[in-house]
Amino acid sequence: MTANPAATDTVPRASTTRRGTPAALWPLARLEISRLGRHPLLWAGTALCAFFTAMAISELKHGPTGDILGAPVVSLCVGVFSMIAAHHLARSFHRTEELVASAPTGATTRGGALCVAAVVPAVVASTWLIFYYSADTRVWTVPEYLYGTFSRADVAAILIGNTAVAAAGGTLVGIAAGRWWRFRGASAALVVAMVAWTIGIIGVFSNAETVPAGWERWVRLFTPVNYFTNAATEGGASDSMTGSPAWYLGWLVTLCALAAIAALLKGSEGAARGRLVRLGAVALVVSAVTYGLAAAGGNSQVVRTYPDGHSVVLRR
Amino acid sequence: MSAAASRSAAALGIPWRPVVALTGVATVLLVAAALWPASAFAAVALKLSLPLLAGATAYLLDEGAAEAAAAAPVHLRARSSMRLAVAAGPLLAGTLALLALGARAESGVVPGVVVPLLGCILIACGASAVARRSVAEPGDAVAGAIIAAFAALSLVNPLARWVDLFPTREGQRWGGSLALWAVFGVVSVVLVALATRDPLD
Numbered sequence: 001m002t003a004n005p006a007a008t009d010t011v012p013r014a015s016t017t018r019r020g021t022p023a024a025l026w027p028l029a030r031l032e033i034s035r036l037g038r039h040p041l042l043w044a045g046t047a048l049c050a051f052f053t054a055m056a057i058s059e060l061k062h063g064p065t066g067d068i069l070g071a072p073v074v075s076l077c078v079g080v081f082s083m084i085a086a087h088h089l090a091r092s093f094h095r096t097e098e099l100v101a102s103a104p105t106g107a108t109t110r111g112g113a114l115c116v117a118a119v120v121p122a123v124v125a126s127t128w129l130i131f132y133y134s135a136d137t138r139v140w141t142v143p144e145y146l147y148g149t150f151s152r153a154d155v156a157a158i159l160i161g162n163t164a165v166a167a168a169g170g171t172l173v174g175i176a177a178g179r180w181w182r183f184r185g186a187s188a189a190l191v192v193a194m195v196a197w198t199i200g201i202i203g204v205f206s207n208a209e210t211v212p213a214g215w216e217r218w219v220r221l222f223t224p225v226n227y228f229t230n231a232a233t234e235g236g237a238s239d240s241m242t243g244s245p246a247w248y249l250g251w252l253v254t255l256c257a258l259a260a261i262a263a264l265l266k267g268s269e270g271a272a273r274g275r276l277v278r279l280g281a282v283a284l285v286v287s288a289v290t291y292g293l294a295a296a297g298g299n300s301q302v303v304r305t306y307p308d309g310h311s312v313v314l315r316r
Numbered sequence: 317m318s319a320a321a322s323r324s325a326a327a328l329g330i331p332w333r334p335v336v337a338l339t340g341v342a343t344v345l346l347v348a349a350a351l352w353p354a355s356a357f358a359a360v361a362l363k364l365s366l367p368l369l370a371g372a373t374a375y376l377l378d379e380g381a382a383e384a385a386a387a388a389p390v391h392l393r394a395r396s397s398m399r400l401a402v403a404a405g406p407l408l409a410g411t412l413a414l415l416a417l418g419a420r421a422e423s424g425v426v427p428g429v430v431v432p433l434l435g436c437i438l439i440a441c442g443a444s445a446v447a448r449r450s451v452a453e454p455g456d457a458v459a460g461a462i463i464a465a466f467a468a469l470s471l472v473n474p475l476a477r478w479v480d481l482f483p484t485r486e487g488q489r490w491g492g493s494l495a496l497w498a499v500f501g502v503v504s505v506v507l508v509a510l511a512t513r514d515p516l517d
Binding site: 041044045048051052055056058059062073076077080081084087088183184185186187188189190191192195196199200203204 | 331333334337338341356357359360363364367368371374375455456457459460461463464465467468471472474475476477
């Protein structure tokens with residue numbers, strides 16, 4: 001057993017592996033992965049995602065639209081539903097807190113095990129991504145102009161951000177909220193907060209007619225899911241929105257890190273807490289920098305690409 | 317136990333805080349939308365408020381003392397009916413706010429929006445009643461799932477080719493929408509009836 005003057009008064013620490021991670025982390029993580037993998041809400045979200053995807057494919061066969069599969073279907077279904085499931089798993093410890101506290105496993109280790117379970121929705125989302133890339137050009141064909149000014153790498157960054165990263169991030173946010181919030185209705189409040197944040201920013205700041213152009217560019221990406229092309233324009237043209245998809249993906253990853261750190265901070269003590277606070281500060285700085293680069297990079301103006309291939313910059 | 321006494325006993329068991337909070341937030345959003353009907357915010361508020369009102373009703377069947385209540389001489393269906401009658405509150409608040417929005421909006425938000433609202437509320441009641449069979453307090457999970465699902469549906473609108481799920485203005489495909497919500501409503505009422513049968517009936 002490792003000596004730790006800051007924490008040994010009350011709870012003895014569990015043994016650690018050679019890499020410094022508690023030995024109980026991986027067995028607990030396997031348990032949490034199994035619990036989340038069997039949660040009905042995760043499967044409800046996956047079923048909804050499959051339904052939305054089937055409808056989108058049907059729509060694509062009817063008439064090609066570039067953004068329908070790039071739309072945040074996976075994050076809205078798998079991501080949000082796994083967030084609620086993870087929230088309930090994290091809250092399931094609340095009623096047995098005294099019993100859990102007497103176990104020789106620290107709160108940080110238990111939180112870490114829960115965070116590892118975020119791999120389950122990430123795998124579900126990645127399966128969707130594999131399906132997308134294997135079906136693209138075989139099941140449907142999207143005309144090149146609908147991708148606007150974005151390269152294949154940009155499209156991949158958008159898709160990865162809206163699928164695997166958003167699904168893992170939603171789960172981590174659910175765990176963090178489940179560990180910190182104890183009030184009844186927290187689950188609904190969490191969904192409302194996430195949906196209001198996303199719809200509110202996109203609805204208000206993606207419309208250059210209602211906000212100044214500078215605001216649109218600097219604020220519109222400040223959401224956990226977003227879109228970079230909009231094919232719902234006159235004459236079937238496709239609008240390429242402002243911002244850099246690659247840096248936006250980087251920013252999403254920092255949000256995941258911040259959510260995981262917030263989850264681990266609950267109940268942490270001693271040196272572990274200090275490390276987490278320092279990590280959180282670094283993650284916040286990196287997050288601010290990547291957001292700045294995401295908003296400043298890429299297109300500085302919206303570019304409209306027409307079916308014949310020519311593009312015009314929409315000056316607003 | 318008299319009807320009034322059992323009604324008040326049931327009322328005491330309802331988790332009022334999330335019910336009132338979600339109803340209040342939805343009503344405030346709709347009132348704000350009515351104050352600024354031409355803004356981008358009004359469209360966002362309209363999309364959000366229906367799922368919120370449905371989420372509020374998802375808590376009505378939460379029964380923390382389910383085991384004790386099961387031993388009382390009041391049938392599960394009677395207890396559930398008394399609790400579900402409270403759904404008239406979110407429905408009324410939402411209807412009044414939607415009518416206010418309809419009166420203020422120049423582009424004509426029609427009173428028919430109340431039909432999707434009623435459909436959402438009935439679906440929330442049905443889902444809660446089904447989940448209540450296995451969990452005493454399904455409200456939190458059902459409310460979260462209902463809000464997420466309806467928000468996703470209103471954002472992505474996967475059935476756009478066939479029907480407008482949440483029509484708000486004149487000239488949209490109201491016929492199909494009203495028929496779809498009527499089917500959802502009937503199915504939900506049947507689900508509530510089946511799920512609130514007493515185990516020994």
